[in-house]
Amino acid sequence: MREEGRGKREETSSVAVADPSPFPLPSSPEAAVVVDHLARRFGGRLILQDVTFSVLAGTAFGIAGPNGCGKTVLLRLLASLDRPTAGQITIHGYDSVRRARAVRDRIGYVPEEPMLYDGLTVEQYLQFVGRARGLGKQVRQVAVDTLLQVVGLDEQSWRSVESLSPGQRRRLALAGALVHEPDVLLLDDPLRALDGFARLEQIEVLRELHRLGSTMIVAGTRPEDLLEVCDSVAIMRGGTLVWTGDAAAAATLAAPQSADAVRVRIELLDGLDAGLALLGQRRDLRELEVDEDDRTVWFLFSGDQEALANLLPQLIRAGCSIAHFGVERRSPAAALARLFHAEGGR
DSSP: OOTTTTTOOOOOOOOOOOOSSSSOOOOTTTTEEEEEEEEEEEEEEEEEEEEEEEEEEOOEEEEEETSSSSSHHHHHHHHHHHSEEEEEETTTEEEETTTHHHHHHHHEEEOSSSSOOTSSSSSHHHHHHHTTTTTHHHHHHHHHHHHHHHHOOOOTTTTTTTGHOOOOHHHHHHHHHTTTTTTTTEEEEETOOOOOHHHHHHHHHHHHHHHHOOOOEEEEEHHHHHHHOOOOEEEEEEEEEEEHHHHHHHHHHOOOOOOTEEEEEEEEEEEEHHHHHHHHHHHEEEEEETTTTTTEEEEEEOOOOOHHHHHEEOOOOOOOOOEEEEEOOOOOOHHHTTSSSSSSSE
C-alpha cells in the first residue's frame, strides 16, 4: 500500500516499555514517538506541563484521563496541528515543528468527532481521501479494498456515509486515517459513545491493527477500553502524566497494599457523612476513600471476621441506608480511574 519514495517500514521490536511508577517511559533508539518535556499554554492557562514519554514502534500506548485533562491538546500536538509552548516531539526522528510536513505524512489522526462527507458512499469517501493524499489510482484501489476488509466495511462499501451507524462511521474514519499507510496512528477516544456490539467491533478492529504491527497512541476516558487494546497505559491528570504501566502493573495497583487486610466496598443510598464519621474512628480500618459518585465507599479492613460482620449493623444504627456491603477486589480499570483525581477519592 505504501507508495514508492516513502521507504519500507522499518522492522522493530514490539516489546513495550512499561513502568509501574508514576514516571514517564524512557527514550529508546527504537522509539517511533518521543515526547520530551512538552508544555502547552493558552493565554495564562497551562494545559500541558512537562509531559515526557516514548512509544516503541509496533506498540500501542494508551493515555487515559478525565475530560479536560489535556488529552486532545496532546494528540493535536502529536499530529503537528498545533505548536508546543515548550518541549519537543519527534515522530520517527522528524521534529513536529521544523519538519511538520514529514510528520503529517507519517501519522494518521482520528479526532474525537471525525468529520465525514455525507453524500458519498463508503468507497467514494476512501477514494477521495486517497486522492487527497496523492495516491495513484492503482495503489489507491488496493488500499481502499484492503482497508474496507480490515475495518469490517467491505460489505457496506455501496452505502452512503450518512446512513452508517455511529460505530460504522468511526470505523470509516479510522480507515480514512490509514489510507496512506501511516507509521503512527493517533486515536482520540475511538470508543466514545459506543456500547454493546459496536464497542466490541471497534475493539476487535483496533486489536487487528495492533496485530498487524501498527504503532498507536490511543486517548480515552475509560481505562478499561485502553487496557483492552494497549500494551501500556498512562494516566493524565491536570495536563501531567501521573502514572505509567502495563496491565500487570494496573492489577498490582488494584490489589490491597497489605496481606493482612481485605478491601471492603459499601454502596450507600443515604447517610454518607454519618458513615464516614463512624468509619474514620476505627483503628482496624485504613485507606478510606469515596468514589466520585459520593455513594461508594472503599477501605482496607484488618480486623477479624466478627468485627467486620458487626460493622454493618453499626452503620445502620448510625443512620446509613446501605445498598451493598461486601469484601471485593477493585478492578485494574477502577484503580486507574481513581488516579484521575488528586486524592484518589475522598
